[in-house]
Amino acid sequence: MRRTWQDGDRVTIAVDDAGIAQVRLARADKLNAIDGAMVDALLAAGSALYGWPGLRAVVLAGEGRAFCAGLDLAAMAGNSFVTEAPLAERTHGNANRFQQLALQWRKLPVPVIAAIHGTCFGGGLQIAAGADIRVAAPDARLAVMEVKWGLVPDMGHYALWRGIVRDDVLRELTFTHREFSGEEAARLGFATHADTDPLARATAIAREIAVNSPSAVRAAKLLSNRAADAGFDAALLAESIEQQHLIGSRNQLEAVASQMQRRPGEFVDP
Numbered sequence: 001m002r003r004t005w006q007d008g009d010r011v012t013i014a015v016d017d018a019g020i021a022q023v024r025l026a027r028a029d030k031l032n033a034i035d036g037a038m039v040d041a042l043l044a045a046g047s048a049l050y051g052w053p054g055l056r057a058v059v060l061a062g063e064g065r066a067f068c069a070g071l072d073l074a075a076m077a078g079n080s081f082v083t084e085a086p087l088a089e090r091t092h093g094n095a096n097r098f099q100q101l102a103l104q105w106r107k108l109p110v111p112v113i114a115a116i117h118g119t120c121f122g123g124g125l126q127i128a129a130g131a132d133i134r135v136a137a138p139d140a141r142l143a144v145m146e147v148k149w150g151l152v153p154d155m156g157h158y159a160l161w162r163g164i165v166r167d168d169v170l171r172e173l174t175f176t177h178r179e180f181s182g183e184e185a186a187r188l189g190f191a192t193h194a195d196t197d198p199l200a201r202a203t204a205i206a207r208e209i210a211v212n213s214p215s216a217v218r219a220a221k222l223l224s225n226r227a228a229d230a231g232f233d234a235a236l237l238a239e240s241i242e243q244q245h246l247i248g249s250r251n252q253l254e255a256v257a258s259q260m261q262r263r264p265g266e267f268v269d270p
Contacts, residue, residue, distance in 0.1 A: 010041035019056030028064025068124025136182030
């Protein structure tokens with residue numbers, strides 16, 4: 001049964017029978033630019049997804065002509081982003097409120113695939129950085145825009161792109177705020193794939209993921225997240241611990257049985 005969720009007029013979620021959540025930034029008339037209401041809606045969407053039963057994968061995209069044009073300049077000029085909590089205060093675990101907009105996709109226990117089309121500037125690019133996989137239209141327009149406005153990228157930019165985009169490339173694009181295409185993004189590491197139909201490609205990837213044991217997929221994502229910061233020995237130990245949890249479990253035995261019997265797996269939520 002298809003299940004839906006909506007927060008005002010900014011973000012929608014629709015989850016299909018396969019457990020794939022289609023999350024949409026829904027401020028199409030403003031190219032899905034981020035204002036205070038969008039911040040609230042995105043954080044609420046992340047919270048809703050975290051405990052969503054049967055969730056297997058997330059496809060994150062924007063409605064209309066863009067993924068996300070970044071900060072709403074009118075809202076920024078009006079100081080609608082000013083909060084009582086200092087930015088250095090950790091209000092969401094290891095992050096502040098704005099960093100959580102990007103980091104929450106990495107923190108979700110299931111894989112997140114971003115489908116990027118049209119404009120993906122500034123904060124929009126940082127939100128996409130939080131996804132595990134990114135598919136960009138070849139003609140999509142991307143830019144690390146913050147320096148242009150006298151700011152620095154501060155929604156996880158340096159932490160999330162580390163190890164994905166070469167350091168000197170990231171520095172150049174950050175210092176210059178040069179615009180680059182989705183095709184170039186795939187070459188530089190900002191995108192996993194360039195595809196003329198990024199939403200269809202992202203959904204196809206999500207479907208490939210959704211048929212696997214959710215316990216194994218979640219463990220693999222957990223290990224991927226930890227690997228970026230763990231030392232060599234710690235990474236080895238973490239693999240062993242997760243594998244020990246999986247071997248002989250209900251979902252692991254079902255994965256083997258379904259493969260041997262050439263049928264879809266019948267898995268339970270971890």
